Amino acid sequence: MDVEETRLPGIGLRHDLVTAQGRRVGVISQRNGARHVVLYDERDPDATAATIELTPEESEVVAELLGAPRITERLSRLREQVEGLATEGLPIEPGSPYVGATLGEAAIRTRTGASVVAVVRGEEMIASPSPDFRFQVEDRLVVVGTSDGVAAVGRLLNAH
Amino acid sequence: MDVGHTAVLLLELGAVVFGLGVLGSLAGRIGLSPIPLYLLAGLAFGNGGLLPLEAPEGFFATGAEVGVVLLLLVLGLEYTAGDLVENLRRQAPVGVVDLLLNGLPGAALALLLGWGPTAALALFGVTAISSSGIISKLLTDLGRLGNRETPAVLGVLVIEDLAMAAYLPVLTGIVAATSTGDAVLSVAVALATLAAVLVVAVRHGSTVTRFVGARSNEILLLRVLGLALLVAGAAEAVHVSAAVGAFLLGIALSGEVAERIGDLLSPLRDLFAAVFFVFFGLSTDPTELSGALLPAAALAAVGIGTKLLTGWIAGRRAGVGPPGRVRAGAALIARGEFSIIIAGLVLGSVPAAFGPTVAAYVLILAVIGPLAPRLADPWARRLAARPARRTPA
Numbered sequence: 001m002d003v004e005e006t007r008l009p010g011i012g013l014r015h016d017l018v019t020a021q022g023r024r025v026g027v028i029s030q031r032n033g034a035r036h037v038v039l040y041d042e043r044d045p046d047a048t049a050a051t052i053e054l055t056p057e058e059s060e061v062v063a064e065l066l067g068a069p070r071i072t073e074r075l076s077r078l079r080e081q082v083e084g085l086a087t088e089g090l091p092i093e094p095g096s097p098y099v100g101a102t103l104g105e106a107a108i109r110t111r112t113g114a115s116v117v118a119v120v121r122g123e124e125m126i127a128s129p130s131p132d133f134r135f136q137v138e139d140r141l142v143v144v145g146t147s148d149g150v151a152a153v154g155r156l157l158n159a160h
Numbered sequence: 161m162d163v164g165h166t167a168v169l170l171l172e173l174g175a176v177v178f179g180l181g182v183l184g185s186l187a188g189r190i191g192l193s194p195i196p197l198y199l200l201a202g203l204a205f206g207n208g209g210l211l212p213l214e215a216p217e218g219f220f221a222t223g224a225e226v227g228v229v230l231l232l233l234v235l236g237l238e239y240t241a242g243d244l245v246e247n248l249r250r251q252a253p254v255g256v257v258d259l260l261l262n263g264l265p266g267a268a269l270a271l272l273l274g275w276g277p278t279a280a281l282a283l284f285g286v287t288a289i290s291s292s293g294i295i296s297k298l299l300t301d302l303g304r305l306g307n308r309e310t311p312a313v314l315g316v317l318v319i320e321d322l323a324m325a326a327y328l329p330v331l332t333g334i335v336a337a338t339s340t341g342d343a344v345l346s347v348a349v350a351l352a353t354l355a356a357v358l359v360v361a362v363r364h365g366s367t368v369t370r371f372v373g374a375r376s377n378e379i380l381l382l383r384v385l386g387l388a389l390l391v392a393g394a395a396e397a398v399h400v401s402a403a404v405g406a407f408l409l410g411i412a413l414s415g416e417v418a419e420r421i422g423d424l425l426s427p428l429r430d431l432f433a434a435v436f437f438v439f440f441g442l443s444t445d446p447t448e449l450s451g452a453l454l455p456a457a458a459l460a461a462v463g464i465g466t467k468l469l470t471g472w473i474a475g476r477r478a479g480v481g482p483p484g485r486v487r488a489g490a491a492l493i494a495r496g497e498f499s500i501i502i503a504g505l506v507l508g509s510v511p512a513a514f515g516p517t518v519a520a521y522v523l524i525l526a527v528i529g530p531l532a533p534r535l536a537d538p539w540a541r542r543l544a545a546r547p548a549r550r551t552p553a
Contacts, residue, residue: 038306
């Protein structure tokens with residue numbers, strides 16, 4: 001699928017593509033954040049048949065409607081593709097030896113073969129934490145690995 | 161009853177500005193640009209007009225200068241240095257064709273009428289340069305921003321605006337000079353200054369932006385307006401022309417600050433641009449208008465043809481089919497603010513018939529300009545209905 005990008009001097013950018021069914025669709029991104037969705041004429045592919053203007057909030061909602069199902073789709077496909085891969089959210093409980101330790105000090109991957117790909121802290125999500133990331137009580141670690149590896153991480157984190 | 165000077169001034173000024181508001185809404189309702197109506201209002205209020213006004217002339221003279229500065233400053237704000245450089249690289253051949261096709265008939269007419277070389281150079285610019293203001297509003301109103309010929313149309317406008325930045329200093333230098341040697345020198349100084357300022361604008365735009373940036377809108381407005389007038393004045397002093405100074409400042413300002421400045425200045429721009437058009441009408445003798453109508457109409461007819469041709473060439477170069485090429489040409493027809501700015505620069509040093517001719521020319525094309533794309537649409541659609549083999553994809 002080819003997406004064509006065109007500069008509109010003084011206005012912003014236009015992206016357009018031809019769908020599998022032969023219709024041309026475009027999105028104009030104005031510098032002030034407004035978006036126009038453009039449908040092209042079937043008989044004259046250079047002319048617009050309809051233009052819909054979206055405010056920044058509206059375009060975000062439309063983007064979510066179009067994009068969100070695709071993300072879950074991709075995730076489930078990933079799980080199907082990589083059989084035997086386990087993902088789990090593991091909490092740091094109060095009294096864990098790793099409260100206040102860094103990810104590097106815990107050396108989780110070296111000891112279990114499983115990786116910490118993200119940490120959920122309250123409402124916040126920290127993707128790919130660096131080795132100097134410091135654990136706190138109630139952090140939830142998103143761990144990916146073999147099921148044995150993931151189970152080993154669980155035992156390690158909360159070994160009293 | 162004895163009415164004081166201040167009272168007369170305010171009453172006349174109020175009546176004119178309110179009248180412009182009425183005219184503007186009228187123009188909006190019938191899908192026209194307000195520019196021709198502002199010009200007509202100026203003609204009516206001037207010496208020899210229907211309703212000559214005396215008191216506010218000083219305000220209009222100063223306001224018109226501020227109007228030019230604001231028009232060009234806001235235009236410059238819409239462009240980033242990247243836009244300009246990329247367009248210059250891609251669209252330069254189309255730009256040259258556009259300027260020559262549309263400018264030469266104007267220059268030829270001025271020479272034919274025996275108006276001399278300065279008038280010929282000025283009329284070249286008047287007929288060559290389309291109105292970015294009218295055309296970008298037109299494309300938005302007609303919902304054509306997405307059309308595939310629109311980048312070609314906008315590209316031509318950008319090149320014209322850039323060409324203006326080089327052309328105005330040359331014109332100003334020639335008008336200011338008293339001898340040929342003097343003219344060459346002052347044009348050389350003007351172009352050297354222009355090049356230096358352009359480099360600063362493109363390379364150090366972020367420094368300039370930081371310099372004026374302020375959290376409060378009030379302070380931002382005062383700083384930018386003050387700086388614009390300073391730059392414009394300095395540019396005028398070395399014959400680069402105030403308009404070009406303001407345009408370059410607009411280009412130098414960039415990013416989110418430029419966005420805010422644009423929003424803040426747009427209402428001011430609208431007010432002072434209206435004052436500018438009225439002032440040009442005021443300084444044109446309406447009794448001369450009837451005599452100027454014939455050459456202006458002939459020039460306008462040629463101007464429509466040459467812009468259609470420009471659009472066709474620009475569209476074909478952009479890989480757009482024949483219907484889009486017709487739409488591109490029709491969109492480019494409107495002339496407006498730039499033609500008047502150019503004419504305003506030379507009014508004192510050309511024959512008296514020049515001003516009325518330009519006024520009539522802009523009146524005609526600022527009215528036809530917004531109508532042309534609508535009129536050309538059936539023609540474009542017929543081209544689209546033809547068999548596809550005529551336009552290999």
